[in-house]
Amino acid sequence: MGIVTAIEVQKRNKARVNVYIDGEYTFSLSLIEAARLHKGQQLSEAEIAALRDEDAVQKAVDSAARFLGYRPRSLAEVRRNLAEKEMPPAVIEAALNRLTAMGYLDDEAFARYWVQSRGEFKPLSPRALRVELKQKGVPDAIISAVLDELDADSLAYRAGLAQARKLRQPTRPEFRRKIGDLLRRRGFSYSTIHDVVERLLDELETSDPDYFNQTTESNEE
Numbered sequence: 001m002g003i004v005t006a007i008e009v010q011k012r013n014k015a016r017v018n019v020y021i022d023g024e025y026t027f028s029l030s031l032i033e034a035a036r037l038h039k040g041q042q043l044s045e046a047e048i049a050a051l052r053d054e055d056a057v058q059k060a061v062d063s064a065a066r067f068l069g070y071r072p073r074s075l076a077e078v079r080r081n082l083a084e085k086e087m088p089p090a091v092i093e094a095a096l097n098r099l100t101a102m103g104y105l106d107d108e109a110f111a112r113y114w115v116q117s118r119g120e121f122k123p124l125s126p127r128a129l130r131v132e133l134k135q136k137g138v139p140d141a142i143i144s145a146v147l148d149e150l151d152a153d154s155l156a157y158r159a160g161l162a163q164a165r166k167l168r169q170p171t172r173p174e175f176r177r178k179i180g181d182l183l184r185r186r187g188f189s190y191s192t193i194h195d196v197v198e199r200l201l202d203e204l205e206t207s208d209p210d211y212f213n214q215t216t217e218s219n220e221e
Contacts, residue, residue, distance in 0.1 A: 001044060001071075002043050002066055003022055003042055004019060004020070004021060004037055004038065005021065005023050006019075006023075006191060007020070007038075009031075010018070015030060015031055017029055017031060017034045019034065019037065027053065027055040029051065029055060033054060035101045040150050053091070056087070057098065060082055060091050060094070061093035064082060064095055064096075064098075067081050068104055072109070072113045072114075073110065074105075074111075074136040075096060075137065076136065076137020076138070077136055079092060080137075082096075108145070110136070111133055111143060114132065115129055115146055115147070115150065121153045122159075122186075123156070123186065124186045125156070125185045125189070126150050131148075131187075137169055153196065156183050156188045157200075159182065160179045163178065163179055164179060169211075169212070175201065176197055176201075177202075179197050180193050
């Protein structure tokens with residue numbers, strides 16, 4: 001048994017309080033959880049243990065929330081992050097369950113976010129995206145469901161077009177080599193690379209007959 005001797009609001013976090021049992025700091029709680037306690041209240045060892053567990057889980061949730069504040073994460077990423085902080089497995093799983101119930105963890109939503117972000121800033125092939133998502137710990141079934149919606153040709157075209165806009169008076173061989181190399185690094189197949197390069201060549205020459213450096217190309221040939 002123990003007696004609650006003090007309940008003090010934390011100086012740095014007004015939404016949490018420190019609870020003292022028999023004159024010693026024992027655990028902290030949210031204001032909502034602490035509303036059930038009052039000074040002079042007797043608590044059994046089981047009740048104290050349960051409140052300590054709640055404190056540990058909430059601290060894990062708060063830590064994970066800070067980690068999620070930078071960008072969305074997969075459930076596996078959050079689990080690894082909490083494990084690196086040497087939190088007990090049972091506490092980690094309880095925190096993950098709470099975060100999932102609150103809507104902060106959703107592997108399908110994360111996979112869609114990741115694919116969309118890559119598509120906007122660095123288009124990759126579905127094959128390369130699969131590797132990245134597996135590294136993030138996303139389940140295979142979710143990865144397949146999300147990637148099945150993608151068009152590899154469209155992704156390759158966007159990546160190739162963005163690179164083409166950075167080139168300055170390339171010859172056709174230079175253009176083929178640089179665009180092809182980029183698309184290979186991003187995991188696209190040979191057939192996709194060939195089709196995209198030919199499409200870009202045709203579009204660029206149609207819109208700007210002088211796009212390619214004809215003089216340099218003639219010298220190279």
